[in-house]
Amino acid sequence: MLHDVDPPHTHWQLKSPIHAHYINTLLKYYPQASIIMPHRCLNEVIPSACSLFLSLLSHYFNEDDIPNLKIMLGQMIPKFIDITIDRIFEFNSRESSRKNVFNIQYKDLITDPIGTVHRIYDHFHFLQWSNEFEKAMRLWLIENPQGKQGRHSYSLNEFHLETQMNKQLYKDYEKLFLST
Incomplete structure (x- = not known):
């Protein structure tokens, strides 16, 4: 449907974790889709997601309600992450x-963006690497250093998440996708 309404000039970029819930459906309709799945330490992902939802929802609450909203998000977001991880495991288990999928570690993208993107291009053979492309990436990285727009700070403690981070599911996820 999206393709018929607004065909992309190059390719689509779907950048929300919610897409992990529907990879099978995506591939049913777009069997040649190329999916880059970045993985990040969950003790960073979960409070980040809580903070994102807090920024979206806090406008609808009184200031006095924010502490309770943080507690609620600290309970709900891990459940969402659990479902996301289950879907990723289920999908990843099929040969x-x-x-269609290339898994990367987020830390590699941050510490070696050029090398990581080069590995992506090597994996998906239809993508063409060029010196011009690499030069443009290097220039963009110089002009847009991490933190240029400010830093987003959050913590496990802020959302009462300390006790939820020791799940076996999280250990399995990090072992599969984050061990080097």
Whole structure:
């Protein structure tokens, strides 16, 4: 449907974790889709997601309600993450998923963006690497250093998450996607 309404000039970028819930549906309609799945330490992901939802929802609450909203988000977001991880595991367990998905570690993207993007291009053979492309990336990275727009700070403690971070599911996820 999206393709018919607004065909992309190059490619689509779907950048929300919610897309992990529907990879099977996406590939049903777009079997040649190339999916880059960045993975990040969950003790960073979960409070970040809580903070994002707090910024979206806090406008609808009184200041006095914010502490309770943080507690609620600290209970709800891990449940959402659990479902997301289950869907990723289920999808990743199928041999056919290997050709469509390239898993990367977020820290690699931050510490070696050029090398990480080069590995993505090597994986998806239809993408063409060029010196011009690399030069443009290097220039963009110089002009847009991390933190240029400010830093987003959050913590496990802020959302009462300390006790929820020791799940076996999280250990399995990090072992599969984050161990080097």
